[in-house]
Amino acid sequence: MYQRNVEILRAVFQAFNDGDMERILQFMHPEFEAVVPPELSAEPDVYRGHDGVRRYFATFAEAMDDVRFEPERFWDAGTPSWSPCG
Numbered sequence: 001m002y003q004r005n006v007e008i009l010r011a012v013f014q015a016f017n018d019g020d021m022e023r024i025l026q027f028m029h030p031e032f033e034a035v036v037p038p039e040l041s042a043e044p045d046v047y048r049g050h051d052g053v054r055r056y057f058a059t060f061a062e063a064m065d066d067v068r069f070e071p072e073r074f075w076d077a078g079t080p081s082w083s084p085c086g
Contacts, residue, residue: 002076013069021057025050 008027015023032053038044047056060067 006074009071009074013071016057017068017070021054024057025053028053 012027030049034047036045
């Protein structure tokens with residue numbers, strides 16, 4: 001199971017680095033919700049569903065020219081804190 005989770009994470013990072021929002025959304029639950037609290041951001045917000053995911057990632061594009069995620073390593077931390085959808 002661990003290796004499959006790593007493969008999924010690599011695919012998500014690659015989709016983000018490619019700027020392929022539709023591929024990113026394949027990994028996101030339609031009822032996805034993320035809360036950015038005021039303690040972590042000058043502009044707190046709540047992002048819901050696929051439209052929320054699009055809006056969240058659009059904030060990166062507004063703030064920076066090039067955003068890339070390049071994980072250096074993955075390790076088995078026991079029970080996963082996320083799960084793929086579909």
